[in-house]
Amino acid sequence: MTPLIAAANGAGPGTPTLILLGLLAAVGYLIHCVIWPYRACRKCGGAGRFRSPSGRAWRYCNRCTGRGAQLRIGRRIWTRIKNNANHTRKHR
Numbered sequence: 001m002t003p004l005i006a007a008a009n010g011a012g013p014g015t016p017t018l019i020l021l022g023l024l025a026a027v028g029y030l031i032h033c034v035i036w037p038y039r040a041c042r043k044c045g046g047a048g049r050f051r052s053p054s055g056r057a058w059r060y061c062n063r064c065t066g067r068g069a070q071l072r073i074g075r076r077i078w079t080r081i082k083n084n085a086n087h088t089r090k091h092r
């Protein structure tokens, strides 16, 4: 065990520290999703469209409707948290 982790753990067991670290990672992931809300569409790989075998024709991807981007799960969670906060504020 490194001195830094030992100091963070203190005298007690390491479980609360693990929970704290998990929480920190979750918050960091949420912040990351706020800054970078989109990821490349899994179906078209971010291209937004599929080319026909001839190469002259193409069609939009059904999944992302041609945008090539998909909203990340963390961003959806963030939007839900924000909406909840607005909701409670309106009723107070």
Ligand SMILES: [Zn+2]
Pocket: 041, 042, 043, 044, 045, 046, 048, 049, 061, 062, 063, 064, 065, 066, 068, 069
């Ligand atoms: Zn797509």
